[in-house]
Amino acid sequence: MSWSIPLGRVFGSEIRIHLTFLILLAWIGAVGYAEGGASAALDSVAFVVAVFACVTLHELGHAVAARRYGIATPDITLLPIGGLARLARMPEKPTEEIVIALAGPLVNVVIAAVLMIFGAGIDTTTLSSLEQPQFSFADRLAAVNVVLVLFNLIPAFPMDGGRVLRAALALKLGRRRATDIAAQIGQATAFAFGAYGLFSGNAILVFIAIFVYLAASAEAGQVGLMEQARRVRVVDAMVSRFEALPPTASVDDAAEALIRTTQREFPVVDGAGHLRGLLTRDAMIHALKASGAATPVVEVMTKDMPVVGPGAFLEAAVRLMQETSAPAVAVAGVDGRFIGYVTQENISELMMLGAADWQRRPKAAPSPWGRG
Numbered sequence: 001m002s003w004s005i006p007l008g009r010v011f012g013s014e015i016r017i018h019l020t021f022l023i024l025l026a027w028i029g030a031v032g033y034a035e036g037g038a039s040a041a042l043d044s045v046a047f048v049v050a051v052f053a054c055v056t057l058h059e060l061g062h063a064v065a066a067r068r069y070g071i072a073t074p075d076i077t078l079l080p081i082g083g084l085a086r087l088a089r090m091p092e093k094p095t096e097e098i099v100i101a102l103a104g105p106l107v108n109v110v111i112a113a114v115l116m117i118f119g120a121g122i123d124t125t126t127l128s129s130l131e132q133p134q135f136s137f138a139d140r141l142a143a144v145n146v147v148l149v150l151f152n153l154i155p156a157f158p159m160d161g162g163r164v165l166r167a168a169l170a171l172k173l174g175r176r177r178a179t180d181i182a183a184q185i186g187q188a189t190a191f192a193f194g195a196y197g198l199f200s201g202n203a204i205l206v207f208i209a210i211f212v213y214l215a216a217s218a219e220a221g222q223v224g225l226m227e228q229a230r231r232v233r234v235v236d237a238m239v240s241r242f243e244a245l246p247p248t249a250s251v252d253d254a255a256e257a258l259i260r261t262t263q264r265e266f267p268v269v270d271g272a273g274h275l276r277g278l279l280t281r282d283a284m285i286h287a288l289k290a291s292g293a294a295t296p297v298v299e300v301m302t303k304d305m306p307v308v309g310p311g312a313f314l315e316a317a318v319r320l321m322q323e324t325s326a327p328a329v330a331v332a333g334v335d336g337r338f339i340g341y342v343t344q345e346n347i348s349e350l351m352m353l354g355a356a357d358w359q360r361r362p363k364a365a366p367s368p369w370g371r372g
Contacts, residue, residue, distance in 0.1 A: 065103035157186035186216035277301035
């Protein structure tokens with residue numbers, strides 16, 4: 001995620017903080033100072049930092065549970081509206097998704113319980129007046145964790161409760177139908193949040209509503225894409241007509257090719273027809289600014305590209321891009337020679353232009369290329 005800075009790695013996940021979160025801290029500090037001076041500002045900022053520490057632990061709960069099923073969590077980003085753990089892929093088994101979804105709220109339950117063991121008190125007054133300084137720091141923090149549990153367990157996608165709902169429905173209805181239902185509930189909830197936020201003047205709730213709506217739509221679209229990708233062969237989706245660069249090429253040569261062609265990325269292929277790497281347009285522009293046009297492409301290209309065979313289903317390529325964060329997946333024949341590549345962009349174009357056609361076709365027949 002752009003506009004975020006890394007803080008460190010925990011359990012294999014990079015913890016990142018979005019710059020807008022720092023703006024939130026500055027605003028909260030300014031409001032606290034205006035209302036009660038330096039001590040109030042310090043208390044407000046410290047409380048928000050403590051809350052987001054709990055949010056980070058919540059997201060790490062998801063990450064640790066996902067790791068149990070072989071699913072990596074490349075990064076966790078802290079935003080003003082909460083935390084976002086990016087899983088390399090979503091679990092396919094409903095039981096796995098339930099465990100991963102509940103792991104986050106369970107962390108908040110444990111935090112609240114520990115605080116109560118050490119003297120924190122929670123009642124309805126505390127829950128409704130979290131910003132009031134007459135309650136102790138521990139009381140407010142325990143109450144926040146209770147609120148996080150209740151909020152995240154709302155059965156609306158993409159909250160944790162919505163994921164549990166989707167997984168439970170998938171046991172009977174299948175993943176695609178279950179996702180559609182959970183996403184519709186999530187979108188309806190987003191409208192409710194947004195309306196309440198507008199009428200009450202709560203800007204944060206409006207932002208949360210927008211995030212919930214977009215996230216629910218994106219998840220439904222992703223599941224739909226994967227359903228279609230299970231029936232399309234890589235050979236039908238790959239870019240097979242392209243201009244390649246030799247390993248001896250410079251960034252200047254790549255820039256000329258960028259202007260001459262419509263490509264956004266350029267495979268770097270040796271004389272034996274084997275892929276050495278992929279030079280993206282962004283890497284090219286960065287190299288032109290940082291080290292100049294004479295920079296060899298082999299120094300700035302993406303190496304160790306994931307590879308699939310042309311007979312594999314497109315689902316395999318999509319998963320590899322998700323798990324490795326690679327800009328593309330290379331396609332190699334049985335002799336190992338590079339014959340094409342698949343990008344997220346051309347997958348999206350294929351799905352948009354040919355979704356109806358693919359849905360009318362029967363299940364894909366065995367490919368002459370083999371399973372790849």
